[in-house]
């Protein structure tokens with residue numbers, strides 16, 4: 464059957480856009496979370512939305528699952544392929560189709576990188592606000608699917624706040640447009656963050672923002688993480704909403720120093736990067752308040768020009784990759800806690816780390832309580848990977864206990880689906896599944912992601928009576 468499907472795909476797409484060579488297929492076996500791997504049966508690289516729609520229709524004809532992939536930087540295994548399925552990669556769909564500054568909008572294809580949008584309008588005083596640290600490479604289609612965030616999303620909101628419309632290929636192969644202005648249910652809102660389970664975005668209309676008049680970037684060095692955490696609460700408590708508040712602990716600073724020599728103050732237990740932006744008078748007033756609040760810092764550095772600002776951000780933006788300098792392997796965790804719980808959760812992470820003999824470096828979007836603990840281990844040491852997994856999972860439990868979430872921006876994917884029942888009741892999960900079934904009754908669009916059990920559409924939601932047939936047959940695992 465696969466041969467027939469491949470022949471049909473080749474009749475739709477140029478020869479080079481259908482990959483079946485086992486060596487080339489391996490390029491696509493994982494995303495940024497390399498722990499999960501699967502070689503796709505076939506990879507296609509369409510050039511147009513119409514081609515995506517035809518590929519999806521073929522998958523329906525053959526009852527074959529399909530997975531969308533942008534740049535493959537996801538950190539939750541969302542773009543993990545199916546060995547029995549088609550991987551639809553959008554990296555050839557990279558055109559910026561329209562820039563409409565009068566309406567502050569741009570229309571782009573899904574493979575366009577996040578930063579390319581800003582680069583296209585920067586010299587006219589505009590930018591695209593959501594700024595994941597991976598923005599040089601990640602695709603806007605991936606951002607929509609993950610509802611991605613970034614350092615500046617505290618003030619400006621996540622991807623969902625900056626998408627006006629999406630043309631999508633539905634899981635049965637129709638091309639439709641979901642528009643923010645449509646009356647009725649907010650289907651665009653449902654699609655953003657759906658991790659490829661409700662269809663494939665083929666054209667995205669994003670909102671462009673005016674570049675602020677003034678930007679002031681401050682680096683505050685504290686002796687301890689508690690002092691840094693208190694400063695964060697005090698800043699928000701004073702009514703200041705900075706464009707960004709980022710925090711790094713001593714281990715994360717050590718890694719960044721080793722990787723990019725960012726020259727953060729020596730001996731800091733934590734550094735806080737606070738960026739204020741807006742009209743000059745407002746930024747000046749907030750800066751005065753900020754320096755007072757951060758009076759406990761042993762060093763306060765203010766960027767004098769864009770080069771100094773870039774130097775301050777360099778350490779933070781490289782933090783994930785930088786831990787590779789101090790550890791052979793690591794897990795990038797992503798969870799959320801209420802801001803006020805930051806000190807107690809960080810103390811509990813410290814205890815977990817000591818108890819299991821696993822180092823944890825903390826980097827976080829402190830303003831919105833989005834933690835990124837980097838759980839370090841040596842994969843050559845027997846049992847270390849398992850201990851790191853235990854610590855990583857226990858951190859998510861801490862987030863839930865404190866009223867937070869198992870993901871702030873990296874999504875659920877395949878990695879965290881098993882944690883969904885810890886956060887949601889069966890009724891919650893069944894309700895979400897009903898939404899999914901409304902879009903994808905055959906369960907072909909990125910199956911096995913987000914939800915812990917592949918419940919089939921048409922199965923009555925409600926209290927489960929006995930073991931699920933798929934679990935019984937060994938085809939699915941129930942967590």
Ligand SMILES: Cc1cc2nc3c(=O)[nH]c(=O)nc-3n(C[C@H](O)[C@H](O)[C@H](O)COP(=O)(O)OP(=O)(O)OC[C@H]3O[C@@H](n4cnc5c(N)ncnc54)[C@H](O)[C@@H]3O)c2cc1C
Nearest residue numbers: 533534535536537541595596602604605608612659664872
């Ligand atoms: C070093 C590093 C730093 C990062 N920093 C951040 C950060 O600050 N903030 C943040 O939020 N994330 C961050 N990430 C995670 C990642 O970059 C984002 O999730 C990003 O949005 C993924 O985009 P991508 O194009 O790589 O998507 P992929 O990894 O290819 O796919 C991600 C998901 O989107 C789906 N998908 C892809 N394209 C489409 C489409 N056109 N239509 C429908 N579904 C689609 C896939 O099926 C998958 O479920 C970081 C990752 C790395 C490696």
